[in-house]
Amino acid sequence: MKIGFVDERSAVERRVAFVPETIKRLNERGFSLFMQAGAGEGAYFSDSHYTEVGVQVLPTATAVVENVDVLLRLRMPSLEEIEAYPSGKVLIGILQVWRHQKELAALAAKGWTVFALEKLPRITRAQSMDVLSSMAALAGYKAVLLAAAHFGRVFPMLTTAAGTLTPARVLVIGAGVAGLQAIATARRLGAQVEGYDIRPAAKEQVESLGAKFLPLTLDASGEGAGGYARELSPEEQAKQREALTTYVTRADIIITTAAVPERPAPKLITAEMRRGMKPGSVIVDLAAETGGNCEETRPGETQVLDGVTIIAPVNLPATVPLHASQMLSRNFMEFLGLFRRKDGTLTLHTEDELLKATCILWAGQPLSQTA
Numbered sequence: 001m002k003i004g005f006v007d008e009r010s011a012v013e014r015r016v017a018f019v020p021e022t023i024k025r026l027n028e029r030g031f032s033l034f035m036q037a038g039a040g041e042g043a044y045f046s047d048s049h050y051t052e053v054g055v056q057v058l059p060t061a062t063a064v065v066e067n068v069d070v071l072l073r074l075r076m077p078s079l080e081e082i083e084a085y086p087s088g089k090v091l092i093g094i095l096q097v098w099r100h101q102k103e104l105a106a107l108a109a110k111g112w113t114v115f116a117l118e119k120l121p122r123i124t125r126a127q128s129m130d131v132l133s134s135m136a137a138l139a140g141y142k143a144v145l146l147a148a149a150h151f152g153r154v155f156p157m158l159t160t161a162a163g164t165l166t167p168a169r170v171l172v173i174g175a176g177v178a179g180l181q182a183i184a185t186a187r188r189l190g191a192q193v194e195g196y197d198i199r200p201a202a203k204e205q206v207e208s209l210g211a212k213f214l215p216l217t218l219d220a221s222g223e224g225a226g227g228y229a230r231e232l233s234p235e236e237q238a239k240q241r242e243a244l245t246t247y248v249t250r251a252d253i254i255i256t257t258a259a260v261p262e263r264p265a266p267k268l269i270t271a272e273m274r275r276g277m278k279p280g281s282v283i284v285d286l287a288a289e290t291g292g293n294c295e296e297t298r299p300g301e302t303q304v305l306d307g308v309t310i311i312a313p314v315n316l317p318a319t320v321p322l323h324a325s326q327m328l329s330r331n332f333m334e335f336l337g338l339f340r341r342k343d344g345t346l347t348l349h350t351e352d353e354l355l356k357a358t359c360i361l362w363a364g365q366p367l368s369q370t371a
């Protein structure tokens with residue numbers, strides 16, 4: 001099976017779909033690789049690193065797509081890119097199809113088969129291919145470093161000859177993959193950390209990292225389908241914001257990561273709540289790309305409002321491109337392994353439950369209509 005990947009570098013992208021180390025293993029498993037020149041440079045891999053492991057380097061993205069069966073992408077191609085692609089190929093990637101319906105329609109019109117990896121269920125078997133968890137863990141870590149870099153104080157308690165410095169108070173809202181990694185990182189830096197989530201199951205995980213779980217309860221459980229959070233009603237959200245206000249105003253650093261699958265981010269910090277925070281406090285809103293957990297978030301921008309810094313990064317994993325690419329590469333390799341049948345042949349199919357869950361289009365048609 002011929003697999004291609006292209007140069008997706010931009011102002012906010014430095015990752016690459018495959019690193020040379022994984023390619024050796026893909027070759028052993030019967031895949032041959034084609035790439036666009038320069039694709040790995042953002043992650044410090046030159047074309048020669050790839051040619052050494054047998055990758056064919058081609059000058060343009062279109063040339064790559066023409067030569068392969070399957071295109072792996074970090075994000076949904078643009079309408080212009082899709083226009084330039086030939087018909088009837090396979091696209092696998094982190095595509096956020098719920099936000100890219102026009103692009104999906106363009107792929108359907110060209111008879112493409114599409115697998116969206118954000119649709120992978122978070123079950124044990126899918127863990128090794130869970131691209132969202134890989135990237136969220138890096139984002140959670142990096143969010144805390146970003147907050148520390150913008151904070152006018154240190155994180156740990158320091159007892160020095162010049163006096164004792166008090167530790168920073170960090171609040172992490174949303175204790176999923178990114179949130180738990182943010183809690184662990186803030187703890188390692190010596191902060192006093194509080195965590196909060198609407199899923200009751202998160203309490204134990206937050207506490208196991210040495211943080212305090214906020215004692216806020218909703219009238220009904222915040223847990224929805226598949227162990228994910230459910231979207232709260234407007235009344236529940238208003239109640240939640242009211243209950244959170246005290247904790248928000250006393251925090252020095254807030255990392256927000258609250259997310260409900262395929263929904264805009266819940267608004268948890270209003271302008272009024274932010275106005276109650278001390279000057280010098282920092283908010284890092286990891287949910288920026290899906291609208292933000294803070295009412296005032298501007299995706300991709302850093303603002304200082306009444307002395308409170310609001311940082312809204314849109315692609316933090318790309319700021320650690322080497323490790324991010326290593327993790328993605330491993331995740332993509334494991335996903336491609338699903339196409340190997342019991343007799344050892346490699347064919348496109350959707351018989352596996354994970355392939356079925358992620359297949360959005362099969363030869364241009366929604367999978368349900370091709371059954």
Ligand SMILES: NC(=O)c1ccc[n+]([C@@H]2O[C@H](COP(=O)([O-])OP(=O)(O)OC[C@H]3O[C@@H](n4cnc5c(N)ncnc54)[C@H](O)[C@@H]3O)[C@@H](O)[C@H]2O)c1
Pocket residue numbers: 132133135136139173174175176177178179196197198199202228229230232240257258259260265266268285286287288289290313314315316317
């Ligand atoms: N900016 C970046 O660079 C970057 C990178 C990766 C992930 N992200 C974003 O970070 C966010 C978290 O990702 P994740 O993989 O950890 O998701 P996740 O699903 O593992 O965690 C989200 C958590 O939010 C909780 N939650 C939902 N609604 C809530 C509410 N109203 N109040 C409190 N908690 C609530 C959920 O219960 C869940 O534990 C997502 O928005 C994701 O898109 C951003």
